[in-house]
Amino acid sequence: MLFSRLPVLLLTAVLLPSLVEAGLFFKSSPVKMLDAKSFKKALRENQTSVVAFVAPWCGHCRNLAPEYEKTAKSFNGLVPLYAIDCDAQANKQFCGQQGVQGFPTVKLFPRGNQAPPVDYRGERTSKALFSWAMGQIPHGIKRLKAQSEITKWVEQSSDKPHAILLNTSTKIPLLWKVIANKYNHRMKFGNLHDEGGSYFEGLGLEDSSKSDNKVLFFAPGSTEPVLYEGTLKQKELSEFIVSVIKGKADLTPRKKGVESDSRETEQVFETLEDDPVLHEEL
Numbered sequence: 050m051l052f053s054r055l056p057v058l059l060l061t062a063v064l065l066p067s068l069v070e071a072g073l074f075f076k077s078s079p080v081k082m083l084d085a086k087s088f089k090k091a092l093r094e095n096q097t098s099v100v101a102f103v104a105p106w107c108g109h110c111r112n113l114a115p116e117y118e119k120t121a122k123s124f125n126g127l128v129p130l131y132a133i134d135c136d137a138q139a140n141k142q143f144c145g146q147q148g149v150q151g152f153p154t155v156k157l158f159p160r161g162n163q164a165p166p167v168d169y170r171g172e173r174t175s176k177a178l179f180s181w182a183m184g185q186i187p188h189g190i191k192r193l194k195a196q197s198e199i200t201k202w203v204e205q206s207s208d209k210p211h212a213i214l215l216n217t218s219t220k221i222p223l224l225w226k227v228i229a230n231k232y233n234h235r236m237k238f239g240n241l242h243d244e245g246g247s248y249f250e251g252l253g254l255e256d257s258s259k260s261d262n263k264v265l266f267f268a269p270g271s272t273e274p275v276l277y278e279g280t281l282k283q284k285e286l287s288e289f290i291v292s293v294i295k296g297k298a299d300l301t302p303r304k305k306g307v308e309s310d311s312r313e314t315e316q317v318f319e320t321l322e323d324d325p326v327l328h329e330e331l
């Protein structure tokens with residue numbers, strides 16, 4: 050008994066101090082460590098980010114660490130969580146500039162460096178931190194309650210493209226908030242509570258995805274919705290939004306049935322007329 054326990058005890062004694070010295074978060078942690086330089090770079094993206102200013106020797110920081118990691122996991126990258134070791138010589142001055150006076154200090158940057166940070170003063174639990182951060186995303190999404198509101202809303206800023214998320218739930222999904230926050234200086238975002246999907250049905254748009262969430266785009270000045278057919282994930286949706294903003298996306302309204310058929314027929318006619326061989330034979 051004694052012999053088998055001994056190596057374990059020894060190992061623990063050797064490993065523990067090195068764990069503490071290595072900082073509060075491992076390389077594999079969903080919480081990324083930043084320094085003064087990488088902080089600047091991270092904040093250049095206009096997204097809501099949370100930063101914990103910590104010191105490895107601080108007990109409250111060590112208690113916070115697992116809760117903070119849980120919050121990061123819940124956000125799954127949509128709201129990144131960072132930590133800065135203010136005890137490191139290279140970061141000391143920077144932490145001072147950020148107004149850090151005690152550890153841990155948790156700050157939320159609502160929109161990269163485009164808006165002043167907000168201090169977290171709540172409970173140091175993942176649940177409290179998560180719901181607080183969730184409520185701090187300045188998404189500016191217009192809540193539309195009826196189909197009749199859409200046209201008015203689209204016409205109010207006809208110089209910009211518009212995007213609406215249709216959902217049978219009244220809650221706006223995190224992904225939509227995060228995307229709106231990042232791009233709302235170039236595009237207007239809305240959320241339509243489409244109970245029972247009746248509004249979508251009325252549009253007569255073809256939807257093969259069978260997804261509960263649907264995204265509609267409107268070209269600047271247009272009140273004709275175009276269904277987004279890509280994946281409802283951050284990367285794919287962002288890429289499409291960027292192409293809409295640049296005016297490179299195809300936003301021609303496509304209705305199901307008759308119209309799409311006639312379009313194909315038109316194309317066939319064009320090819321036939323343009324075919325020199327065919328003309329010669331005629």
Ligand SMILES: *[C@@H]1O[C@H](CO)[C@@H](O)[C@H](O)[C@H]1NC(C)=O
Nearest residue numbers: 093094095161163231232234
């Ligand atoms: C961030 O927002 C500002 C102004 O709102 C804009 O000029 C800048 O291009 C945006 N940066 C990114 C990376 O989207």
Ligand SMILES: *[C@@H]1O[C@H](CO)[C@@H](O)[C@H](O)[C@H]1NC(C)=O
Nearest residue numbers: 216217218221222223261262
């Ligand atoms: C509405 O949005 C939520 C959150 O994204 C999603 O889980 C749900 O499937 C959507 N549709 C319905 C019918 O609630």
